[in-house]
Amino acid sequence: GENVEQHPSTLSVQEGDSAVIKCTYSDSASNYFPWYKQELGKGPQLIIDIRSNVGEKKDQRIAVTLNKTAKHFSLHITETQPEDSAVYFCAASKNGGFKTIFGAGTRLFVKA
Amino acid sequence: DAGITQSPRHKVTETGTPVTLRCHQTENHRYMYWYRQDPGHGLRLIHYSYGVKDTDKGEVSDGYSVSRSKTEDFLLTLESATSSQTSVYFCAISRDGGTEAFFGQGTRLTVV
Secondary structure, eight states: OOOEEEEOSEEEEETTSOEEEEEEESOTTOOEEEEEEEOTTSOOEEEEEEETTOSEEEETTEEEEEETTTTEEEEEEOSOOGGGOEEEEEEEBOTTOSOOEEOOOEEEEEEO | OOOEEEEOSEEEEOTTOOEEEEEEESSOOSEEEEEEEETTTEEEEEEEEEETTEEEEOTTOTTEEEEEEETTEEEEEESSOOGGGOEEEEEEEESSTTSOOEEOOOEEEEEO
């Protein structure tokens, strides 16, 4: 089955710096890669996603890149702000598939 | 916010007792999921449902059962709770497989 590895587990950056979180997946049939942000005491919320027919997607300060050949995808947050502090999860699934497999999560600290 | 309600939000129970967690949605989404969240493991899929009375196992289904008698309700039952089932449980819904999942607020279960 699918396996998703996520690194780093903890990331601390200064406000205004960039943050990068990386994930790898094992199932070459996976074609949907969402990223979720989880704030303390809440459920995860989707912040950006990418499908396998696209190499990069950007939404304001957040971007995701996908390398299908290497089975890597990454989340990039630019100009980080204290409110970006949260746990971030990458995930992988297939169109029409029922199972979304999540990475272990990255706890991001943005220091003011 | 997507209309997902989990109940109870917190529960403490004794080892060996049965426990049922409820997920209720008002979005009429076909797919519903139960995840557990533990430090270092991210979100792991317990069971999922792709329609009324249609359910299947996820990664960590041992010791859990589910039922879905109505589109809006998905129940997770621990037949005989163990300390290893102490966790935060999240319900999620999605319109289709391989699309954005919307999460509930979570249920913190402690088995003593």
